[in-house]
Amino acid sequence: MAYDFAVGQTNPETFPVEALKAAAMRAIDREHDSFNRYPGAYGHEGLRRLMAERESDREGVSVDPDQIVLTNGSMQAVTLAGQALMEKPGDKVICEEFTYSGTISAYSGIGLDLEGIPLDEDGMRIDALRDRLARLADADELPKFIYTLTTYQNPTGTVMPEKRKRELIEVAAQYDLPVVEDNCYGDVHFEGEKVPSIYAMDESPNQIYICSLSKILGPGLRLGYLLAREPMLSHIAGQRFDAGSNTFAAAIAAEFYSGGVWDHCETANPVLRRKRDLVCGGLAAHADDLCVWSNPVGGLFVWVRLPDDVDIDRLTGIANDREVFFAPGSSFHVKRETVPYIRLAFGHVPEADIIEGIPRLAQSIREARTSNEARAFTTLFD
Amino acid sequence: MAYDFAVGQTNPETFPVEALKAAAMRAIDREHDSFNRYPGAYGHEGLRRLMAERESDREGVSVDPDQIVLTNGSMQAVTLAGQALMEKPGDKVICEEFTYSGTISAYSGIGLDLEGIPLDEDGMRIDALRDRLARLADADELPKFIYTLTTYQNPTGTVMPEKRKRELIEVAAQYDLPVVEDNCYGDVHFEGEKVPSIYAMDESPNQIYICSLSKILGPGLRLGYLLAREPMLSHIAGQRFDAGSNTFAAAIAAEFYSGGVWDHCETANPVLRRKRDLVCGGLAAHADDLCVWSNPVGGLFVWVRLPDDVDIDRLTGIANDREVFFAPGSSFHVKRETVPYIRLAFGHVPEADIIEGIPRLAQSIREARTSNEARAFTTLFD
Numbered sequence: 001m002a003y004d005f006a007v008g009q010t011n012p013e014t015f016p017v018e019a020l021k022a023a024a025m026r027a028i029d030r031e032h033d034s035f036n037r038y039p040g041a042y043g044h045e046g047l048r049r050l051m052a053e054r055e056s057d058r059e060g061v062s063v064d065p066d067q068i069v070l071t072n073g074s075m076q077a078v079t080l081a082g083q084a085l086m087e088k089p090g091d092k093v094i095c096e097e098f099t100y101s102g103t104i105s106a107y108s109g110i111g112l113d114l115e116g117i118p119l120d121e122d123g124m125r126i127d128a129l130r131d132r133l134a135r136l137a138d139a140d141e142l143p144k145f146i147y148t149l150t151t152y153q154n155p156t157g158t159v160m161p162e163k164r165k166r167e168l169i170e171v172a173a174q175y176d177l178p179v180v181e182d183n184c185y186g187d188v189h190f191e192g193e194k195v196p197s198i199y200a201m202d203e204s205p206n207q208i209y210i211c212s213l214s215k216i217l218g219p220g221l222r223l224g225y226l227l228a229r230e231p232m233l234s235h236i237a238g239q240r241f242d243a244g245s246n247t248f249a250a251a252i253a254a255e256f257y258s259g260g261v262w263d264h265c266e267t268a269n270p271v272l273r274r275k276r277d278l279v280c281g282g283l284a285a286h287a288d289d290l291c292v293w294s295n296p297v298g299g300l301f302v303w304v305r306l307p308d309d310v311d312i313d314r315l316t317g318i319a320n321d322r323e324v325f326f327a328p329g330s331s332f333h334v335k336r337e338t339v340p341y342i343r344l345a346f347g348h349v350p351e352a353d354i355i356e357g358i359p360r361l362a363q364s365i366r367e368a369r370t371s372n373e374a375r376a377f378t379t380l381f382d
Numbered sequence: 383m384a385y386d387f388a389v390g391q392t393n394p395e396t397f398p399v400e401a402l403k404a405a406a407m408r409a410i411d412r413e414h415d416s417f418n419r420y421p422g423a424y425g426h427e428g429l430r431r432l433m434a435e436r437e438s439d440r441e442g443v444s445v446d447p448d449q450i451v452l453t454n455g456s457m458q459a460v461t462l463a464g465q466a467l468m469e470k471p472g473d474k475v476i477c478e479e480f481t482y483s484g485t486i487s488a489y490s491g492i493g494l495d496l497e498g499i500p501l502d503e504d505g506m507r508i509d510a511l512r513d514r515l516a517r518l519a520d521a522d523e524l525p526k527f528i529y530t531l532t533t534y535q536n537p538t539g540t541v542m543p544e545k546r547k548r549e550l551i552e553v554a555a556q557y558d559l560p561v562v563e564d565n566c567y568g569d570v571h572f573e574g575e576k577v578p579s580i581y582a583m584d585e586s587p588n589q590i591y592i593c594s595l596s597k598i599l600g601p602g603l604r605l606g607y608l609l610a611r612e613p614m615l616s617h618i619a620g621q622r623f624d625a626g627s628n629t630f631a632a633a634i635a636a637e638f639y640s641g642g643v644w645d646h647c648e649t650a651n652p653v654l655r656r657k658r659d660l661v662c663g664g665l666a667a668h669a670d671d672l673c674v675w676s677n678p679v680g681g682l683f684v685w686v687r688l689p690d691d692v693d694i695d696r697l698t699g700i701a702n703d704r705e706v707f708f709a710p711g712s713s714f715h716v717k718r719e720t721v722p723y724i725r726l727a728f729g730h731v732p733e734a735d736i737i738e739g740i741p742r743l744a745q746s747i748r749e750a751r752t753s754n755e756a757r758a759f760t761t762l763f764d
Contacts, residue, residue: 009418017414024406024634032399035602036391036730072454072604076624106623220417220629222454241488242458247602248631252406348418 003357006325008154008300009348010188010215011275014268016256023255031251039244041237043070043225046254051225054261055211058186059200067227069237070245074184074212074224078147079106081180081208081226084236085145086112092136092143096124098303098341100154100182101331103147115143116334120381123160124148126167133175145178145208151195152185152299155332155343156380159297162195169202177206178232184212184224185299187265190273192297205229208236213253215300215347216265221249275346275354276302282358290365292380300347306340306365307375315342315368322360385739388707390536390682391730392570392597393657396650398638405637413633421626423619425452425607428636433607436643437593440568441582449609451619452627456566456594456606460529461488463562463590463608466618467527468494474518474525478506480685480723482536482564483713485529497525498716502763505542506530508549515557527560527590533577534567534681537714537725538762541679544577551584559588560614566594566606567681569647572655574679587611590618595635597682597729598647603631657728657736658684664740672747674762682729688722688747689757697724697750704742 028035034044042048048065055063071077082093089111095103097116107114115136118128129146136142148168150160160168172179181198199209205228212224223245228236257264279302280295287304294303306315312328319326329341344361346354410417416426424430430447437445453459464475471493477485479498489496497518500510511528518524530550532542542550554561563580581591587610594606605627610618639646661684662677675686688697694710701708711723726743728736 007420009420012415012418015414015418017410020414021407021410024410025403028399028403028406032397032402033394036394036397036600038389038391038601039604072624072627079623102623102625109621109623218418218630219420219625222421222624222626222628222630239491241461241484241491242454242604243484243601244604246454246604246628246631248600248604248634249628252630 003324003353003360005344005349006327008345011268011271012348014271015218016264020256024252027251027255034247039247041240041244043245044247044250044254047250050254050257058194059196061200067229067233069226070250071224071226072245073214073219073222074210075102075106077210077224077226078103078182080236080239082107082110082112083239085178086110092141094143094146095334096148097334098156098332099149099334104334114334119156119158121158122164123150123153123158126164126171129171142175143177145180146172147180149182151183152188152296155301156303157294157296157299157301159195165198165201169198178208179206180208182210185215186211187216187261188272188300189269189298199227205232208232216261221253222246223249223253272347275351278351278354279344279346279358286359286362287365290375294380300345302344303380304342304344305377305380306342307369308340309370310340310365310368312338315364318367319361319364322364324357324360324364385706385735385742387726387731388709390727393650393653394730396653397600398646402638406634409633409637417630421629423622423626425627426629426632426636429632432636432639440576441578443582449611449615451608452632453606453608454627455596455601455604456592457484457488459592459606459608460485460564462618462621464489464492464494465621467560468492474523475527475529476525477529477716478531479716480537480714481531481716486716496716501538501540503540504546505532505535505540508546508553511553524557525559527562528554529562531564533565534570534678537683538685539676539678539681539683541577547580547583551580560590561588562590564592567597568593569598569643570651570654570682571680572651581609587614590614598643603635604628605631605635654729657733660733660736661726661728661740668741668744669747672757676762682727684726685762686724686726687759687762688724689751690722691752692722692747692750694720697746700749701743701746704746706739706742706746
């Protein structure tokens with residue numbers, strides 16, 4: 001028995017076993033000749049067409065399937081964009097101060113130096129971005145690009161409003177910086193307004209957009225994609241030497257999603273929303289005096305701010321002894337600094353485990369404190 | 383209608399449509415939970431276990447599944463090995479003078495400088511390798527590693543005998559150079575003795591081995607792998623930032639191959655061998671006065687030496703007008719030099735098209751000549 005809030009995955013309960021089997025039958029029958037061919041750098045045309053429709057429907061802009069490169073999960077897209085935009089090791093990239101741990105590993109791994117910009121409830125703070133860029137420009141150390149998770153940000157759950165996206169576009173244009181917008185949680189939507197993507201708001205070839213099927217279907221299929229306009233698209237696609245992405249999984253996924261992605265999302269998202277409510281409700285019932293946390297309107301994570309007097313290593317030990325697992329905030333800090341936050345992933349956790357696990361976590365936090373003082377903060381960011 | 387000898391793929395006629403559908407049913411039923419998880423850097427355990435058995439069976443050595451990393455086709459393995467072994471742009475890598483075009487693109491693309499060693503009927507010439515390494519050592523420009531296609535070499539079809547492999551191991555050890563042996567055609571075997579791999583002959587962690595399912599099942603599944611011992615294995619796996627290879631395709635392939643890979647090879651290889659015979663027989667009947675060519679004992683290619691007075695661009699134009707396509711030798715030359723060779727891929731070509739296409743090719747070669755002189759060469763290499 002484990003209460004595993006560590007890894008970001010969607011519901012196993014809503015995985016479409018029978019529909020995927022039926023899709024596999026049809027796709028293997030019809031497309032097996034293509035499984036004996038190399039995919040090419042851009043990948044399965046049918047899935048690209050469907051993903052173009054997915055983006056068009058969500059964003060209300062026309063998207064050309066020829067602007068899409070299928071990748072081995074969105075992580076290959078993230079990596080290829082970094083490799084294309086970096087000129088030499090030590091080049092800088094701007095991202096949120098807290099961002100996806102896989103991106104931190106990839107960008108550090110290829111030699112980029114990550115500059116983290118503080119967030120508030122609306123995502124990356126543009127005032128802080130302006131200051132940082134001015135400072136970097138003075139030092140002749142301008143970054144090569146900006147990487148941003150604007151929607152249901154991992155780990156904080158924030159959504160950047162349209163007005164702030166407009167400001168981000170302006171600041172980036174001022175320094176001629178490409179913007180990589182990672183929207184891999186875009187369709188894990190619970191409530192509230194959908195904000196258009198930066199890619200949809202600005203036609204510059206400097207806008208690069210990344211999305212995925214990992215968060216709505218499953219990461220084991222490794223189906224992500226990158227959207228960009230020429231000449232950026234060819235430049236990024238030219239960084240890949242793996243002969244292209246899996247036609248087999250793409251053909252079967254395209255068959256499964258032949259009516260669009262939204263039908264299956266409408267099955268999965270209410271279950272995810274209920275799990276989010278169980279996490280947030282559990283924290284309210286058991287940790288209201290200790291912590292504050294996000295109440296995300298989409299995505300797979302709740303971001304929890306801990307009392308300053310909690311030793312995270314101690315908390316991890318106590319919680320693990322109770323079979324409770326989570327991701328420490330340091331995993332998402334661009335410089336891997338120890339910070340008083342943890343991330344709770346709820347997508348793959350059965351509801352009963354959330355109901356039992358959150359009180360165990362709250363009790364663990366309580367025991368990991370070194371004082372009895374009331375918490376000094378009232379918001380997630382300050 | 384086209385006579386397409388350009389791209390290296392196996393028979394579409396023997397693609398196991400029904401067996402793969404049945405395997406997909408079973409694998410999706412049993413393993414769908416894993417499709418909702420991240421694969422991890424090493425990938426699907428069942429397929430790694432089967433590939434370890436495949437290597438053990440062929441090579442007669444014990445192979446541990448934990449020495450295997452699944453990759454997005456063998457090309458990702460080739461690329462990751464290069465990225466791991468390269469220290470800085472401009473570093474050198476040794477390979478055969480003629481080698482796989484995808485490897486040339488990948489290694490050039492990541493910034494390696496390829497040093498091509500001449501081949502003879504037994505593959506890379508060790509005398510030439512010794513000379514080159516001595517020269518490079520004198521210039522303090524030793525390569526970072528050796529990349530070699532030892533078995534059914536692409537494009538030349540040569541097989542390196544065990545004795546020469548032993549010499550290669552010794553020379554590499556003398557300079558402490560890792561050896562990347564790409565054996566992706568290893569099970570596309572028609573006749574003759576099977577030579578053990580370098581990896582099986584030497585236990586040094588400097589030996590790196592690459593194989594694939596692309597040539598025996600299909601490249602659209604993107605299932606390749608890399609075999610190495612620690613610490614080399616972790617070093618290479620640490621270069622990947624794509625969150626791992628496709629569990630979905632791996633699970634279905636593992637189910638399809640649950641009895642081992644050889645059953646299906648025994649279906650596919652006789653068809654491929656017959657196609658090779660049709661290519662070589664057609665050349666003997668129609669181009670014996672013009673060309674010499676390989677008669678490969680495995681693999682998917684016949685390598686053809688053209689009369690020196692053939693202008694390749696002219697030949698390409700004439701042949702394409704007759705709907706005959708092939709890959710020019712320059713695609714496989716490490717420095718992309720124009721050379722009097724072409725490569726004929728026969729795996730995916732229907733037998734009837736080979737029978738009609740080879741005379742058309744021979745006639746095209748004849749018309750692309752600028753003299754009537756008898757050819758001055760009698761062997762493929764000199």
